[in-house]
Amino acid sequence: MTLNEEGLFMTLEIDNLRKRFGRTQALDGMSFTVERGDVFGFVGSNGAGKTTTMRIMLGVLSTDSGEVRLDGHPLDFDARHGFGYMPEERGLYPKLKVGEQLVYLGELQGMSKADATASMEYWTDRLGVSARRGDAVEALSLGNQQRVQLAAALIHDPQVLVLDEPFSGLDPLAVEDMSSVLREKADAGATVIFSSHQLDLVERLCNRVAIASLGKIVASGTLDELRTTDVPFVDVVSGAGESAARAALLPLGVEVTDAGGALRVALKGGVSDQDVLRALLGAGPVESFTPYRPHLTELFSHLVTVPPPAPPKPQKKKKGLAALFGGRK
Secondary structure, three states: OOOOOOOOOOEEEEEEEEEEEOOEEEEEEEEEEEEOOOEEEEEEOOOOOHHHHHHHHOOOOOOOEEEEEEOOEEOOOOHHHHEEEEOOOOOOOOOOEHHHHHHHHHHHOOOOHHHHHHHHHHHHHHOOOHHHOOOEHHHOOHHHHHHHHHHHHHOOOOOEEEEEOOOOOOOHHHHHHHHHHHHHHHHOOOEEEEEOOOHHHHHHHOOEEEEEEOOEEEEEEEHHHHHOOOOOEEEEEEOOOHHHHHHHHHHHOOEEEEOOOOEEEEOOOOOOHHHHHHHHHHHOOEEEEEEEOOOHHHHHHHHOOOOOOOOOOOOOOOOOHHHHOOOOO
């Protein structure tokens, strides 16, 4: 286990992971780096390798090749005590009471019963389920079960949180509660890694994002880095109408495309946004003039390839009764 001078992990590296399940190549060189204090969004279509990567990070699965490192050293069993994990398939004991279960999980992480109890009380209160401490998990709604599952991941004050689809099925209030907790943990120096298909939430909550497709990363960086295009664009709406606006822009030689009620202008060939604005004002009033950068949803749709369905396994032809008993051929 490696720690810096403050006793905290700094850098988690996922380096060229490969994993095959039968004929399916789940990971094909998965690589990315997460720094202390990041809220890191790990996104991709179903089958992109997100869950497999997380399970390898937690030691639930082994990798065929590649390595997970913490501050430059291979991630080992001792270091994983500093991790909190929330699996996509929730792992709570349905018959156990909420409070007893969280204390038990804290003790499994090496906490004293008193410390585990204090942490249970804090997190159930912070996540809005303190009134359900005496209830069995199976008696809770899905949303409250997820709040308890997050409390289980947080019970031992981990330095790295790995959460697989933590917001799935939550109502807006629960999403806000969970988001604020994750942001607070990151602000306190913890590292948060989570996967989600709710890209608007990822864009709002994360400072860094990696987009996975077919078992590897196809884009990663800060949101500003990902949303920066090689060619700048502006979205414009002219009071003179679309036809007049296009005619006014024609002498500039710019590329103009439809953008759902606006015109999207690519600023190529040394043309500036002020050149575009002057041309449009010559045709009439300008109702809207906005720099355009693609949102995460648009980036996702352009970068991600959905894996094809696995080919069916060949079926052995069953012999009928006639064949078994020497019937007609």
